[in-house]
Amino acid sequence: MTIRLGVLVSGRGTNLQAIIDAIDEDRIDGVVELVISNRAGVAAIERCRQAGVPVEVLTRELFDSRLEQQRAMAELFDHAGVELIVCAGFDQVLGPEFIQRFERRIINIHPSLLPAFARTLHAHEEAIAHGVKLSGCTVHFVTNDVDAGPIIAQRAVTVRDDDTPESLAARVLPHEHELLCDAIQRLAEGRLVIQGRRVFTLAPESV
Numbered sequence: 001m002t003i004r005l006g007v008l009v010s011g012r013g014t015n016l017q018a019i020i021d022a023i024d025e026d027r028i029d030g031v032v033e034l035v036i037s038n039r040a041g042v043a044a045i046e047r048c049r050q051a052g053v054p055v056e057v058l059t060r061e062l063f064d065s066r067l068e069q070q071r072a073m074a075e076l077f078d079h080a081g082v083e084l085i086v087c088a089g090f091d092q093v094l095g096p097e098f099i100q101r102f103e104r105r106i107i108n109i110h111p112s113l114l115p116a117f118a119r120t121l122h123a124h125e126e127a128i129a130h131g132v133k134l135s136g137c138t139v140h141f142v143t144n145d146v147d148a149g150p151i152i153a154q155r156a157v158t159v160r161d162d163d164t165p166e167s168l169a170a171r172v173l174p175h176e177h178e179l180l181c182d183a184i185q186r187l188a189e190g191r192l193v194i195q196g197r198r199v200f201t202l203a204p205e206s207v
C-alpha cells in the first residue's frame with residue numbers, strides 16, 4: 001500500500017532527503033504529501049523545492065501559542081490526507097492534542113540508543129561526555145513521553161576515543177537514514193504491531 005507521508009523538519013533535512021530518495025528508488029512505497037518546517041530559511045525547505053515536494057513554513061511567531069501552531073500543522077496534514085507523520089530532525093516537542101489526533105501514526109528519529117540521552121538536542125555531546133562506548137540511533141513511535149515511545153528499530157555505532165560530537169554524528173547519520181526509511185517501509189507494508197512498549201515486525205508473507 002502506498003503510504004501518504006507528512007514530514008516535520010527544522011533544519012538541514014538529510015533524513016527528509018533520504019526519504020525522498022528512497023521513494024524515488026522504490027525502497028519506500030510512499031509519497032510525501034506535505035513537509036512542514038517550524039523554521040524559516042532552513043536547507044530542508046530548499047530540498048523540498050528541488051524535489052517538487054509541497055512545503056509549508058509554520059514558525060512559532062506566526063501563532064499566539066504553540067498549541068495554535070500545532071493545530072494548524074495538524075489541519076494541514078489532515079487536509080493533505082497524511083497517514084503517517086515522520087519527525088525528521090524536528091526540534092519542537094509535540095503536544096498531547098497533536099499526538100492524540102495522530103495516535104500511533106507519528107514516528108521520530110533520535111540520535112542515541114534510547115532510553116539513553118533522551119530529551120536533548122545534544123545527544124552525541126552527552127554520549128561522549130558520559131563515556132559510553134556504544135551510541136547510535138533509534139526510530140520510535142511518538143507518545144506524550146518525549147523520546148520514550150515504543151521503539152521500532154535501533155542501530156549501534158562504536159564511540160572512538162578521539163570522537164567529537166561532530167565525528168560521531170557523521171558516523172551515526174547514514175544509519176539514521178537507513179533505519180528511518182526501513183521503518184517507514186515496514187509501516188507502509190502494515191507489518192508493525194505494537195504490544196505495550198514492544199514493537200514487533202511481522203514477516204512479509206503474513207500480512
Ligand code: GRF
Nearest residue numbers: 012013014015089109110111
Ligand atoms: C538528526 O541527527 C536527527 O536524529 C536529529 O536531528 C538531526 C537532523 O538531521 N533529531 P537532518 O535535519 O535530518 O539532517
